[in-house]
Amino acid sequence: MTLKKIAVLTSGGDSQGMNSAIRAVVRTGLANGYDMYGIKRGFKGLMANDFISLGSKEVSDILYRGGTFLQSARSEAFKTPEGQAKAIAHLKEREIDYVVVIGGDGSYQGARALMHHGIKTYGLPGTIDNDIPLTDYTIGFDTTLNVVTDAIGNLRDTMSSHERVSVIEAMGRNCGDIALQAGIASGVDAILIPEVDSDIEAIARSIKAGFDRGKSHSIIIVAEGAGTAEDVAKRIKDLTGLDTRPTVLGHIQRGGTPSAFDRVFTSRMGHKVIELVKQDIHGVALGIENNQITYHPFDDIFAAQNNINDHLYQIFQDLI
Numbered sequence: 001m002t003l004k005k006i007a008v009l010t011s012g013g014d015s016q017g018m019n020s021a022i023r024a025v026v027r028t029g030l031a032n033g034y035d036m037y038g039i040k041r042g043f044k045g046l047m048a049n050d051f052i053s054l055g056s057k058e059v060s061d062i063l064y065r066g067g068t069f070l071q072s073a074r075s076e077a078f079k080t081p082e083g084q085a086k087a088i089a090h091l092k093e094r095e096i097d098y099v100v101v102i103g104g105d106g107s108y109q110g111a112r113a114l115m116h117h118g119i120k121t122y123g124l125p126g127t128i129d130n131d132i133p134l135t136d137y138t139i140g141f142d143t144t145l146n147v148v149t150d151a152i153g154n155l156r157d158t159m160s161s162h163e164r165v166s167v168i169e170a171m172g173r174n175c176g177d178i179a180l181q182a183g184i185a186s187g188v189d190a191i192l193i194p195e196v197d198s199d200i201e202a203i204a205r206s207i208k209a210g211f212d213r214g215k216s217h218s219i220i221i222v223a224e225g226a227g228t229a230e231d232v233a234k235r236i237k238d239l240t241g242l243d244t245r246p247t248v249l250g251h252i253q254r255g256g257t258p259s260a261f262d263r264v265f266t267s268r269m270g271h272k273v274i275e276l277v278k279q280d281i282h283g284v285a286l287g288i289e290n291n292q293i294t295y296h297p298f299d300d301i302f303a304a305q306n307n308i309n310d311h312l313y314q315i316f317q318d319l320i
Contacts, residue, residue, distance in 0.1 A: 005035040005096045006277065007051065010068040011042035011103035011110060014254055015128045015140025017262035018102050019062040019069055024270020025100050026059045032274055037096065038070045042103070043078035043110050045071075046087040051094065064257045066143075072103075078110060088117045098282065100273055102126040102139070108285060112298040115283045122273050123285035123298065124266070128254060131175035133304035134296045135287020141177070142261040144253045148182035151249055152219060156186075159217035165207060165236055165244040167220045169229035171253050176308055178253070179223035184316050189218045191316060192232065194225035195308040200232070204239035211242060218242075268293050 006029050010018050026036045038058070040050040052058070062069050077083040091099065091114075098120045101111040104127035111121040125138040132138050148170055159166045168188075170179045176193025183191040189210065190203045207218045222232050229246035237244040258266075269286045272293045276282065284295040296304075 003033070003035050004098065004277070005037065005094065006098040006100065007037040007039050007091070007096045008054070008070070008100045008102070009039035009042050009046060010070050010072045010126060011101060011107035012072060012074060013104065013127060014067045014072050015126045015138070016066045016143035016254070016256060016258035017139040017266045018126050019065050019067065020258055020263045021102050021124050021126070021139060021266035021270050022068070022070060023059040023062055024267040025273050026054045027056060028271045028274040029277075030056060032278065034274070034277070037094070041071045041073040042075065042107070043083075043087065044073040044075040046090060047075065047078060047083055049090045051090075063263060066254070066256050066258060068102075074106070078113075084113055084117060087114070088119065091119060098122070098277055100124065104129070104132065104138075108132075108298060108301060111285075112302075115298065120282035121298075122276065122282065123301075124269050124273070125285065125287055128178065129172050129175045130177040131173065131306050132285075132287065133301055133306040134285075134289070134294070136289055137265065137287075139266055140254070140258065140262060142265075143256060143259040144171070144178055145182050145185065146259055147253050147256055148178060148249060149185045151252070152182065152186040152188065152221070155247060156217060156219060159219065159245075162243065163211075163216050165218045165220070165233070165240070165242050167222060167229045167233040167236065167244060167246045169222050169224055169246065169248045171249070172223040172225055174225040175306060176223040176226065179221045179226075180308065180312060180316065183221045184312070184319070186219070186221075187319075188221050189320060190220040192220065192222040192226040193308065193313075194223060196313060198226070200235050201239060204236050207236065208240040208242065211240075
């Protein structure tokens, strides 16, 4: 019987918990007698034949580290037939049967492309944006919420000292989950997300009324897909006359040690991947739904729509 070989790669933007996911896949694979490999720098490394052998030692002391020790890179070349042919050739040369792809939507597209070439693939939702359908959470989202919530708390102290309005820009592209949930956790005065049309003039009136009542500060959080902190801050200042400062949190949101939730979540998913290998189930992306690790075919993921939690947004509206 030929020993099964499994390779792992991380692709796209990094997220806290990717290392934990790699560790779980590798160690569970080793425990079940599989030969484990890492692919450096995502699909770009796959085309460059940049493989490393992974044993237990190679994935030690990475559980609590942010980023990805396999590193990541975006690759336009992999989207071409020539790039994919090169990648497939390297996998076949090494007789690698399975590839685990950790990343977001673009990474899933790459995993599906490999699948169409006969490679047995799996996707783990590695993106802080929480914008992958058919999973309640993505890798790094919980950690990022904690980072953003801490940053808002720090800004609140100085905004209160100087009686200012703070407009904070969070990541999320076209998904407002980071802004929405961090905003609720921080008790902000307004949340701007791309899924909901916002009335800036009404927000400005509410903030001005708060200062007139004696408030010493006000905080607005805006998802990057709904606008920029600079533009929103300028508009609020023009409408209220209040000292309004923009803050872009940027890539600090991607960094830091993963939360306990993200470490446990990724460990569960990594373990589940090997269970699926043993059952010869492949061509699927994993996630978590109602605290259960689930999986769906890639085609179902791309056919589904990722929607904001309307009830959660209503909770925020009722709490302000």
